[in-house]
Amino acid sequence: MNMGCEFFADALLERAAGVLEPERSARLDAHLADCEECGEALRTIAALKAAPLEVPAGLEDRVRSAVREAARPVAPERAGGVISPQRRWRGRWRPWAVPLAAAAAAVGIWLGVQAPDTSDVDQAPDLVAFEEYDPYGDWPADGLFIADQPVLSELSVEELEYLLRELES
Amino acid sequence: MSDDTVAAVEAEEEALVARARAGDEAALDAVVGLHYRSVYEMAYRVLGEPELAADATQDTFVKAINALDRFRGESSLRTWLLRIATNTARSVGRRKTSRREVELVPETQAATGGSDPEQETFVRSEAERAARALQELPEKQRLAVSFRVYQGLSHREIGEVLGSSEGAARVNYHLGLKRLRELLA
Numbered sequence: 001m002n003m004g005c006e007f008f009a010d011a012l013l014e015r016a017a018g019v020l021e022p023e024r025s026a027r028l029d030a031h032l033a034d035c036e037e038c039g040e041a042l043r044t045i046a047a048l049k050a051a052p053l054e055v056p057a058g059l060e061d062r063v064r065s066a067v068r069e070a071a072r073p074v075a076p077e078r079a080g081g082v083i084s085p086q087r088r089w090r091g092r093w094r095p096w097a098v099p100l101a102a103a104a105a106a107v108g109i110w111l112g113v114q115a116p117d118t119s120d121v122d123q124a125p126d127l128v129a130f131e132e133y134d135p136y137g138d139w140p141a142d143g144l145f146i147a148d149q150p151v152l153s154e155l156s157v158e159e160l161e162y163l164l165r166e167l168e169s
Numbered sequence: 170m171s172d173d174t175v176a177a178v179e180a181e182e183e184a185l186v187a188r189a190r191a192g193d194e195a196a197l198d199a200v201v202g203l204h205y206r207s208v209y210e211m212a213y214r215v216l217g218e219p220e221l222a223a224d225a226t227q228d229t230f231v232k233a234i235n236a237l238d239r240f241r242g243e244s245s246l247r248t249w250l251l252r253i254a255t256n257t258a259r260s261v262g263r264r265k266t267s268r269r270e271v272e273l274v275p276e277t278q279a280a281t282g283g284s285d286p287e288q289e290t291f292v293r294s295e296a297e298r299a300a301r302a303l304q305e306l307p308e309k310q311r312l313a314v315s316f317r318v319y320q321g322l323s324h325r326e327i328g329e330v331l332g333s334s335e336g337a338a339r340v341n342y343h344l345g346l347k348r349l350r351e352l353l354a
Contacts, residue, residue: 064202
């Protein structure tokens with residue numbers, strides 16, 4: 001691929017999608033007359049375009065139901081209002097969990113694994129292995145949560161600071 | 170898109186997200202309706218299995234809704250969702266304990282559109298070969314090609330989704346396309 005080919009990379013996609021405007025289309029045709037590589041690239045893109053992925057029937061409804069369920073407020077555990085789904089775990093923060101979480105943090109540090117940078121809040125959460133346990137249910141009895149640190153990734157900044165203070169004391 | 174149009178689209182998305190955060194079911198439905206195809210495609214391109222990809226799609230949206238407070242609009246909602254989808258699908262892929270034989274012929278809808286049966290057969294056959302070859306590419310190349318060709322994502326957006334630079338996304342796209350040409354030759 002030469003510099004000229006790079007210039008036509010977007011035009012190939014637009015041609016395959018049938019949206020290339022006439023002037024650019026003429027320039028692309030002139031280029032394709034001399035460039036076998038771009039001709040092959042266009043045929044490849046066209047072949048891909050001819051085989052769009054089939055989305056399973058009913059998937060949209062299924063996802064909508066799951067999302068509505070997830071967004072539904074849970075019954076308040078104490079007077080004072082509704083607890084949103086993402087706050088349920090935090091609402092259940094209990095003192096007995098501190099030593100366990102501190103141990104998880106210590107093991108994480110020992111393994112050289114850094115806790116997620118929660119200051120970068122626009123980043124997608126690190127949800128690796130998140131679904132291997134129910135974060136809103138009982139504390140997992142196995143050790144998976146330590147290696148995959150889902151618990152730490154769910155803690156708020158305040159909770160992480162509290163843990164660090166516990167570790168330092 | 171003009172700057173005004175971009176600003177209008179961003180404002181619309183911001184309003185949609187605000188309503189979804191407040192639990193507005195119509196807004197939640199709209200978020201799903203706008204993005205579930207892209208999320209499913211991402212999951213499928215990572216996993217190669219329709220059932221697992223559908224599960225990963227559902228998980229992605231549930232996680233996203235639970236983490237919506239953390240979305241501040243510094244990237245588009247679509248790239249944010251696709252990043253969660255990538256993490257989710259990779260996690261599902263790693264967890265597969267009894268790895269089944271990966272479906273070699275992806276479920277695709279070969280678009281023929283012609284009335285010539287011979288031509289139609291040829292187009293379908295080429296489309297199936299292309300879809301099969303796509304699944305043989307290394308993951309980053311596969312995803313870069315898929316999202317450039319099928320979703321129209323820019324190299325910058327692909328980089329955001331895959332956690333790489335715009336340049337790396339561009340290289341992965343061109344290498345993927347080159348490899349596809351070789352596989353289809």
